[in-house]
């Protein structure tokens with residue numbers, strides 16, 4: 045490999061070793077690795093074609109991939125070889141792999157789940173394509189200016205993205221606007237604005253490099269790139285106008301992760317990638333099979349939330365307008381190919397597009413949606429409407445056009461049946477199924493936690509990496525002193541590594557023997573970072589009130605971005621940084637309490653923080669977090685969870701044992717009841733002197749002397765609009781934190797509880813989740829699943 049790297053450096057990058065930069069070495073190493081995976085990739089594509097096997101198409105507006113170099117290395121089993129080769133060339137291996145920018149093509153949970161699913165589909169040998177958008181700019185870069193979030197454009201493509209292959213021959217014309225003409229019964233759409241979707245393919249090779257799938261991301265390009273006439277007239281802007289307009293469609297990821305923004309460009313992005321993907325898979329089917337009516341046998345399309353829900357009308361459009369099927373048959377055929385995953389119950393996240401906008405941008409699709417609505421109403425009179433109050437409801441459209449709909453945790457799926465789709469569930473009682481989320485153990489244990497990985501492999505061999513339930517064998521080690529010590533040592537070495545990184549990047553010194561208490565996720569009121577912060581201030585107060593008490597030293601670590609337009613979430617960030625500044629400067633609690641908030645939380649930072657965590661904060665208002673996946677990553681890496689009975693916390697607690705989980709707070713049904721009680725938050729504050737004191741301090745500007753009124757809005761909101769019941773869960777949360785303090789003081793006991801978490805997380809592998817989709821939704825076989833091996 046050493047010579048291959050030198051050869052690539054010379055002939056692909058035109059550099060000799062003496063002149064090479066870290067980036068050059070990384071590119072050269074990556075190109076050598078790429079050579080290794082192309083064979084299995086192309087071979088898999090050929091085999092899928094020859095076997096005419098059913099393909100899965102995962103349509104997602106987001107793929108939160110992170111870095112790929114380490115994934116490629118470990119899936120090819122080249123960890124040692126790559127490190128040895130790079131070190132033999134006198135280079136710093138960690139520096140080289142850390143040089144790769146994150147592919148931050150997603151906001152949070154939904155996007156990261158899509159990335160984990162791609163890894164599991166390849167590891168299980170299920171032929172699949174991931175389809176999405178090749179954003180020029182991913183999720184914004186976050187920095188803090190005087191404690192407040194500032195955003196700047198993300199620039200991952202400012203350098204060559206070495207893992208992708210541009211496919212200039214894979215192009216589809218995507219239309220917008222215009223009108224529909226009719227001759228006889230046939231409709232023809234005449235768009236008045238076209239762009240070209242060009243495919244960029246990234247190979248996704250599974251564990252042990254036995255199968256490779258494709259992530260095809262679409263980039264928008266103009267039909268006519270350059271208007272020479274305008275240029276010759278000296279109107280240079282006009283000359284590149286069409287190019288600029290076209291590129292806008294795949295220019296940037298919308299940074300909202302819970303609020304639909306109703307922007308026309310967002311609708312165009314959704315249609316652009318969905319239409320290109322549907323056209324692409326139809327071409328492949330017609331080339332390979334040729335019988336349009338056989339489509340459902342060969343194609344399973346999964347819609348990652350409602351963002352690609354236009355896939356239903358688009359498929360029907362092609363079947364009717366291009367293939368001449370009758371509307372009714374086309375609708376039925378399309379439904380047999382489509383399935384939809386719901387990821388949120390938050391009303392503001394459910395997409396509804398104004399009919400007027402639809403009529404302007406997608407006139408033919410609006411007609412077809414009317415046909416779909418009419419057919420649904422005819423067959424199921426009184427069924428909830430897709431077209432309602434002048435809006436196109438994308439949730440109802442996705443549901444009606446899918447043969448299966450799933451939630452992402454048992455509690456969430458239950459709530460989907462009882463709330464957002466209650467009526468449709470009554471009409472279609474077998475359509476909704478549950479598929480509890482999962483995470484890939486390749487990135488989220490084998491890759492990010494070598495210390496724990498090696499300890500486990502020493503014990504079990506390494507087949508656990510693709511058969512995670514084997515971890516259960518470690519339960520027998522919970523009273524094995526030497527194993528527990530080795531387990532503790534692995535955690536401590538991760539905490540030391542993180543302490544070094546935090547002191548370098550944030551200039552804050554951490555005590556690796558303190559409890560590392562971590563909350564990393566998007567900033568949102570329902571995730572209740574605010575409650576965590578209020579508990580921290582209460583703890584600070586009592587550490588100062590009672591300095592002689594044997595306090596468990598705590599390090600509070602926060603990480604997460606707020607959607608730029610989400611003012612309240614940005615205020616929460618500002619408050620956390622304001623409190624951190626005061627607490628970290630307080631000699632009275634020095635060495636006992638530290639608060640750090642490293643800016644620009646992303647996948648790579650999660651890989652750094654999670655292995656070093658002792659306590660995982662999963663404290664959302666019950667009924668609001670559809671599943672969570674960070675919760676799974678923490679437990680797998682030997683952290684204990686403090687959490688509510690929400691999302692997948694419920695199933696995690698069932699698997700790890702209630703004795704190994706710090707539960708607190710109202711349940712989902714208690715939340716609903718409490719909300720109906722008038723003045724519930726004032727009553728809760730009234731009943732908690734501890735909370736009153738903290739709210740008073742913040743309100744008076746104790747943590748923002750330079751702007752005493754800064755947090756008035758936030759605190760005022762808790763008195764009268766505490767929609768997410770921070771006030772009601774505060775005391776039980778505080779008490780549970782104190783319980784965790786006591787347990788942590790018995791490090792041996794804590795470690796065996798942590799081991800029980802790691803050992804019990806096998807079921808939360810995304811391999812198990814994907815096998816569930818393959819069995820219950822796609823009817824696709826998984827040739828390489830552990831079961832089949």
Ligand SMILES: CCc1ccc([C@H](C)CC(=O)N[C@@H]2O[C@H](CO)[C@@H](O)[C@H](O)[C@H]2O)cc1
Pocket residue numbers: 151152153154155157300301302303304305349387388393395452481669670671672673691
């Ligand atoms: C239209 C704006 C928008 C963009 C993204 C979203 C996503 C659905 C939000 C999201 O990421 N949801 C998270 O999905 C995860 C994967 O299933 C779950 O684990 C999280 O609980 C859920 O919040 C909603 C609305």
